[in-house]
Amino acid sequence: MKGDTISMSAYMDDFSMITIVVNKPFSVSPSLSLVDDNKVVQPLTIDEQEHYHNQMIYKCRTRMPIHLKNRYWVMINESRIPLMIGSIVRTPKFDSLYYDETSLGAIYTPESTTFKVWSPVAFAMKLKYKTQKSNTFIEQKMSRTEKGVWEITLEGDHHLTEYLFVVNVNHEWVETTDPYSKSVTANGVYSVVIHLPETDPEGWNRSGKKINLRSKTDSIIYEVHVRDLTIHSDSGVVNKGKYLGLTELGTKTPNGFHTGLEYLKSLGITHVQLLPVADFGSVDETMPDSAYNWGYDPVHFFSPEGSYATNPYDPSCRIKELKTLIHTLQQNGLSVILDVVYNHVYKREESPFEKLVPGYFFRYDNGGNPVNGTGVGNDTASERKMMRKFILDALTYWMSEYKVDGFRFDLMGIHDVETMNLAAEKLTSLNPGVFLLGEGWDLNTNLEPEKRATLSSAKKMPSYSFFNDAFRDHVKGSIFPDGQSGFINGNHDERIKHQMKHVMRGYSGQNSTFIKPEQSINYSECHDNHTLFDLLSIRHPFEDEFLRRKRQQLALAFTIFAQGVPFIHAGQECFRTKKGEENSYNLPDTINAFDWNLVESFHKEVDYFKQLIGIRKSQPIFLESSAEFLEWIVPDGGLGFKLHLPNTDIKKDTSYWSNALLLFNQTTKPILIPLEKNTWTLAIEDEKYYNRLINEDLYKLEALSFSLLYSV
Structure with a gap:
């Protein structure tokens, strides 16, 4: 042979x-x-x-x-x-033999730094490092423990020391960064040892805990991309597109309208959800203006992204400036949710995971090929013990070091229920008010369906809220332009109206998706797919833009007042457009930038958005799970709901409403609704705020409009 x-x-x-x-x-x-x-x-x-x-x-x-x-x-x-x-690393015996709870990464003290990395399949391992005083790299052998952790201790102060691991796996030597890197050099070429207290901004309480006990239903989430919100030429921000851009006070458009942080403060929202800020691979940090990305292509899960830092070459800068952003938002009354991406990596073959333990951290089919439920070429295997440990370690680190208030899990349905519940248990022990939410889509990954952290597993995961695609699809219709239209499009299908009754109740109860309404994230727009304004332009191409905006405002009212948690994509309140582009994850700033001129043009609509938020936050009837939610009979083309707050201590305050009536008209003509005379007070009508008693038997609900009535 x-x-x-x-x-x-x-x-x-x-x-x-x-x-x-x-x-x-x-x-x-x-x-x-x-x-x-x-x-x-x-x-x-x-x-x-x-x-x-x-x-x-x-x-x-x-x-x-x-x-x-x-x-x-x-x-x-x-x-x-x-x-x-081969697949030896995916056997239960391998997990049992080599699971190790030890702390991994570069463990720093001023006197010494210990480096630990897990690779049971490595034949040998060396630390390659360069101190600030040295222009050349030094290599030293590392020693192996029984569980496959390689370690070495370097004496002296190694703050800002750059390093790599040189590992002999599969009969060859390869270099890799540390998967537990707390920071990296520009573009993640080298891992960097960091003395973390030196990255704390002014006013940062290192020993203090961030505890937020606001209920989930008392929350309004506003989704923001760090670069989008300040990069526009009229943002009035100095550090455009950077972490620090969102910390600047007093920023305005040339015509004097609030922008950036000032705008966020004015809205009345409670949580700012940041699109991924962990290090990602698709933007050259040394030339950040040369490319754009949402950040769903993670490389280093413990290190902040450098393209949002004012100096990507300084490994401390990205940490300090992200902490400054988080601290500033919190000091201004806004909680911070991080969008985290543990379901896949940017490039599997180049990942530290794959270089250190080939085949372990990802899922494979029976032929040994990576499965692709995520659609990006690889699915991480959260059910394996060291991948589970990695996820829990990363989440704990972001909460304890950066003091964030919550996490949004990208493609959470890829993960397993056990890992997500362990994460909730750990994070809740650190902050009882932590907000956990995720995408529960059921994707084709190599994990038993009953173990997946999908919408169908919501009742097994009571600590999590889920993006409610049923709410989205029945309010605005399919995310695909040629798919079924929703209620706001004028769809008269009785099935749509019937389902709207469920989604407005938060899809909770014995025979529903969720245990309680707070598990429902109610949204009609997010960073994915078309903005609602663009989708309506496609669905109603010959309709006057004024009418399309009315339809969008209907969706906004549904989102704010449905039982559950309202979720708003930045700019939805002022008809944000991405010029018809469906998936803008890598398109330029000309498509993605938040256009502050829209805030000026539609300042009345922005004020209306603020009023809706103010009403929801101030009236317990929209927040209390004990509130009764009943259908109100209205003519064809309309939809009505009555909320009733039973006798409670809350109602001793005469400013609180006992009843609220939510009325929606999907038609282009007014409809008449029977009411009890002198019973209801008008709060909102046709996007305007009122406070007058209704003294007629028939109430006229204007075309394509929402009205809110109440009684005390």
């Missing part, structure tokens, strides 16, 4: 099984054996063989168990081929 006529590879698939893959069958039964570094030879026997994608697969058994401390070769007659890491 000659090497140029047959190609072969061999993999460890279990502790006593080796898989040999060849491009064509052996003509005669070969002599097979396994040899290690110590020249120990043991024969291999073929247990089974099969054809798979034009290849022959031979499953072979060893007589003695494989030890991962050794390197092995498979002898096939006279040929010797290296034994590579």
Whole structure:
């Protein structure tokens, strides 16, 4: 058998099984054996063989168990081929043998720094580092523990020391950054040791805990991209597109309208949700204006992104400026939710995960190919013990070091229920008021459906709120322009009206999706897909823009007053457009920038948005889970709901409403609604605020409008 006529590879698939893959069958039964570094030879026997994608697969058994401390070769007659890491790392035994609770990463003190990294499959490991005083890198051998953690301690103060791990895996040496890097150099070339107290901004209380006990239903979430909100030429912000841009006070447009932080403060929202701020790979940090991205392509999960820092070359700068942003928002009464992306990595092959323990941190199909439920080429395996530990460690770090108030989990349905519940338990112990929410879409990943953290698992995950796609789809219709339209589009289908009754109640109860309304994130627009303004422009191309804006305002009223948690995409209140682009994740600022001229043009509509928020926040009838939610009979084309707050101590305050009436008209003509005379007071009518008693028997609900009435 000659090497140029047959190609072969061999993999460890279990502790006593080796898989040999060849491009064509052996003509005669070969002599097979396994040899290690110590020249120990043991024969291999073929247990089974099969054809798979034009290849022959031979499953072979060893007589003695494989030890991962050794390197092995498979002898096939006279040929010797290296034994590579295979699915052995995805066996329960591997997880059991090598799970280690120890702290990982660069553990700093002024006297010394200990470096720890987990790689049970590495044959050898070296630390490659360069201090601030040295212009050259030094390499030192690391020692291995039984659980596969490699470590070394360097004496002295190593704050800002740059480092890599040089690892021998699969018979070759590769360099990798530290998956637990607290900071990195520009574009994540090197990991950096950080003395974290030196990154604390003025007024930062390192020992203090951030405790927020606001109920979820008393929250209004506003989704923001760091760069979008300040990059516009008329933002009045000095540090445009940077963390610090959102900390500047007193910023205004040329015509004197509030922008940036001042604008956020004025809205009445409670939570600012930041699109990903952990280090991502698609923007060159040394030329941040040359590209744009939302940030859903993570590389270093513990380090802030450098393109939002004023100096990406300074590893401390990105930390300090992100802390400054968080601290400033909180000092101005706004809680901070981070959008976190643990379901995939930017490039699997280049990830520290894959370099350190090939095949462990990701899910694979039965043929050994990465599965792609995320749509970006790889799905992380949260159910494996060290990936679960990584997620929990990262979340704990962001909460304790950056003092954030909550987390939004991108594609949470990829993760497993057990990991998410463990995360909730840990985070709640640190902050009882932590806000946890996520996308519960059911994606095609290699995990049993009942274990996935999807919408169908909501009742198993009581600490989490879920983006409610039923609310979205029944209010505005399908996210796809050629899909079914929703209530605000004038869809008269009785099924739509019937489902609207459920979504307005937060889809909670014994036979519903959620245990309680607070699990429902009610939204009609987010960073994904078209903005609502653009979608309505596509769905109603010949309609006057005024009418399309009225439809959008209907969606806003549904979002604010449905039971559950309102979620607003930045700019929704002033008809934000992305010029018809459906998926703007990598499009330029000309598409994505928050246009402050729209705030000026639609300042009355922005004020209306503030009024709706003010009413929701000030009236317990919209917040109390005990409030009764009843259908109100209205003519065709309308939808009505009556809320009633039973007798409670809250009602002793005469300014609180006992009843509220929510009325919606999806038609282009007014409709008449019977009311009890001199019973109701008008609060909102046709996007204006009133406070007058209704003294007629029939109330006229204007075309494409929302009215809010109340009684005390």
